[in-house]
Amino acid sequence: MPQTHDVVIVGGGHNGLTAAAYLARAGLDVLLLERDDHLGGAAVSAQAFEGVEARLSRYSYLVSLLPQRIIDDLGLDIRLVRRRFSSYTPDPRDPSRGLLVDTEAGPEASVAAFARVGAEADATAWDAFYHDTARVAEALFPTLTEPLPTRDDAKALVADDRVWNAFVERPLGETIDRCFGDDLVRGVVATDGLIGTFAELDDPSLEANRCFLYHVIGGGTGDWDVPVGGMGAVTAELARAAREAGAVLVTEAEVVAVEATVGGASASPAGALVRWRSDGVEHEASAPTMLANVAPAVLDRLIAAGADARRERATSSAGVAPRHGFPADDVPVPIPAVVRERLRHLATPEGAQVKVNLLLTRLPRLRDASVRPEQAFAGTFHINELETQLDAAYRTAARGAIPDPLPCEIYCHTLSDPSILSPELVASGAHTLTVFGLHVPDRLVERFGNDELRARLEEAVLASLDRVLAEPIRDVIMTDASGRPCIEVKTTHDLEEALAMPGGNIFHGPLSWPWAEPGAALDTPAARWGVATAHPSVLLCGSGAVRGGAVSGIGGHNAAMAVLESRG
Structure with missing residues (x-):
């Protein structure tokens, strides 16, 4: 007999842990299953280089x-x-x-900084542009941990048709080109x-x-902050909160x-049976509700595997061997494995980035003598990202x-938080660099291997x-205990293998607007919270949910709220 849980x-991953903590704190019997030998999913810290x-x-x-609501609700000790x-x-x-x-x-x-690259006229435009994004942020961010607003509700919260049209109705590239004149500023x-998204800025699909x-x-x-202790410190706190809650x-x-x-009336109670x-x-294990902290494409495969198992039991109990063609009325047609694999490939989301971790003996020198490396690498360091x-x-x-050249974004964790290095490495002047390369779609794996x-x-x-450096970057890359350069490269395929992210898509699939479109059914708690699937007993709680993506805990929070609402 299967185990039974609520x-x-x-x-x-971090969303599954968030949901587990909320639900266990509410008194529910929660079982969380993770295929890896550690928790955290993509939000983990690791000793990437041998002996370092x-x-x-x-x-x-x-x-x-x-x-902050999630941090406060769960009593998380997280420093950003x-x-x-x-x-x-x-x-x-x-x-x-x-x-x-x-x-x-x-x-x-500020004007002088823009003038240095011949873009003095864009300094004022920059302030005005980000004043507009701040208005959108202040209006919409609080809604991410509430039931879905409608599109009209969201527009009313922004309360500015010009701003709404600029960011929601018209392609991003059109808005940027209208606001800024300089190629470099437009690119920044x-x-x-474009982070993790393979799209053109003027694409009418508005993916960008x-x-x-x-x-x-x-x-x-809109600020992006550095987690003290690394990403592993964030998920360690979520795991602690979930365990302490039971x-x-x-x-x-x-x-x-x-x-x-x-x-x-004629079937077993709604629920899910999970086999692992x-x-x-x-x-x-069985439960009235299952939360899927996996990509929707992965969930589809698990549901298909469950349907196969049910079909095999049905045919066996009826004394009919599973077969292709036209079976008895009560036995669904099985999909041949080769067809299913082709459908899976067509339905797989596509990531579009490469992640590179570097450990340096020191920060490299810049060609720009007016800026110190400690300033340049302290924020996001953009390379070869003119709009053109x-x-x-x-x-x-x-x-x-x-x-060629490959557009990249870089940041140095250790300038804000050296705690991820040993005292000896800190004293030596060592630093980490995280590089995120854009426009590297998963389709390139098939071409090159x-x-x-x-x-x-x-x-x-x-x-x-x-x-853009005054010296080759290889000259300042540290070596590990075996003398190998401290370089770790993660392709989209590597992400799929390590994290079960189909196509290496870091968002688990196309991002959705953070509201319900006109005509959307909002008649169940799962639908109202943006976590519904085609199966009433199965809810999304990860990045594939509406308002999912990035390390936020929002998918986990919203799935937990939907469960609690449905239980009264």
Whole structure:
């Protein structure tokens, strides 16, 4: 007989842990299953380099969308450091100069910073533009932990048709080009619409707009903060809160199938049966509700596996062998494995980035002598991200090649929080760099093969850096205990293998607007909270939920609220 619980959660990433903590604190019997040997999913810290005492945020690395409400509700001891320097962008047209955006600079200093790259006229436009995004952030961020507003509700909260139209109705590229005149400034602004998203800025699907919105509304300010202790410190606190509340968290438990029942007068009660393997032994657990902290595409596969198991039981009990073709009326047609795999491939989301972790003996020198490396790397360091370069990179990748130069975003965790390094490394002047390369779609894996693509992307990232540095980046990369350079490259395929993110998509699929569109059914708690699936007993609690994506806990919070509302 299967174990019975009030809720079973599949996936032990930060959202699953958030949901487990809320539900267990409400007195529910919660079982969480995680396939890996540790909790945290993409929000983990790891010693990436042999014999080097540095715990890097291996995948996700900054925090913006985690609401203070969740931190307070769960009593989390999480410290976030606000960065003084928003960004530094060496000018690819002349790397001896660059744009340093200092949040503490006065108006005159700000104008002078833009003037250094020939964009003095854009200084005022910059302030006006981000005043508009702040208005959107203040209006919409509080709604992310409430039942879904309608589109009309969200528009009324923004209360400015000009601002709404600029960010929601018109392509992002059109808005940026209307506001700014300089290619470099346009590119710096545009990157928030492209992180992890393979899209053109002027695409009428508005994919870039949705990505941009989530990047500028976090905390009601749009600031991206450094988690003290690394990302692993965030999920460690969530796991602590869940365990102390009474949730059972099981690692090395690979879920292989989910059977969802609808319920009704002639059927068993609505619920879910979850089957998983641990140490070679199969286990089962049932619950009225299952929360899926996995990508929707992964959930579909688990549901399909559960349907196969149910079909096999039905045919066996009827004395009919499973067969292809036209079975008896009560036995569904099985889908051949080759067809299912093709459908899975077509339905797989596509990520579009490469993540590179570096450990340096010291920060590299810049070609721009007016800016110290400690300033340049303290915020987001943009390289080769003119708007025209971003457009060219998209077109290059769309035809199956690696962009050259590769647009990248970089940040240095250790300038804000050296605690992730041993005291000896701190004393030596060592630093980490996290590099996020844009416009590297998962389709490139099929063309090059993952090992070759990983090697090519490593070279592309380092070459992109070298274009703006006064010395080769390899000259300051530390070596590990075996003498290997401390470079860790994660392709989209690596993310899929390690984290079960289909196509390496860091958002688990296309991002949605944070509201309900006209005509959307909001007749159940799951629908009202944006966590519904086609199966009433199965709810999304991860990045694939409406308002999912990034390290926020919002998907987990909203799924937990839907469960509690449904239980009265």
